[in-house]
Amino acid sequence: MPVIDLKQTTINLNGGGVSQTVEVKIGEGNLSYTEKRNMDYIRNKGVLDTVREGDEEPVEVRFDFTWEYLTSATGDTVPTIEEVLKREGLASAWTSSAADVCEPFAVDVEVIYDPTCAGTIVEPIETTTLADFRWESLEHDMRGGAVAASGNCNVTRASIARTAAGS
């Protein structure tokens, strides 16, 4: 289970529409996700013979962090994480990140890890995207800026991309 150190990390919650993004600057905490796959081992007269991939499993995501501040792409209005995950309040007009609009509302969780510090060697930025995340349990403490949520993504794998710093 990959555990991402959330220091020097921002998390974007992206809806399906243009400028539907909330950027979360993380204070303390962690995010973990689990990719699973089922393997069917086929035996021939009791002897292991071949392997087939079984049913697909969604990526399980769990995060528990305190945030320092939230910003949005639109600038002046910033929905809270809870509003975004539930599509309420300032995020009520958001569209789902999922292509099928009949499915429950989902967002893409984008974890951007930039390990570069000023005056050191420039490291590439790693972006992990957990597409179509739907929460299943959610604890939110707005006063303390703490969020704890778990849920699944409608994908079997997280997508990881590395880009040059500053790009």
Added chain:
Amino acid sequence: MKLQGKKIPTAEVIVPIIRDSGNLYFTASPVLNYDDFLKLCPEPKPPKRMLPGGVMQENVADPNYKKKLEMFATHRTHYMILKSLQSTPGLDWDTVKLDDPETWANYESEMRGNGIAEGEIARVINGVIQANGLDDSKVEEARRGFLASAQAAVDTDQSIQKAELLPTESGEPANVSE
């Protein structure tokens, strides 16, 4: 407005470009307002960010905002140079248009393309800086000059006062009997 009873003169700076075929002159005058500039390039505003507890705050550390602010400052400098040089008689730019910020940076390449050397361009820009009161060395020189003349005035005043306090010869004693 008057300062010490005088109208404030305009600080025009003439920058000569020496040529055998006949000298050329750039005139730099102060840019007195930036209203037109601000219509074309409004000052960027920092985006808002939400702190825990729901407090909204301006996010001046936002990298996009910083980039926009840098661009704004560059445009402002270009505008100041072009607007200041507008008082040069007969100066026509080929590609620079004062109502199109994207063309403002072309002034330098246009000058270079028309045979004005790097050092001469620097002198023209220096003239613009002087005309707009941004030359720190000139300001410091003027401040020192002002303080020196103020000090000289104080010294003169004190020497007059000292002279007045010096003992004077007594006059004829009063006639007691009178």
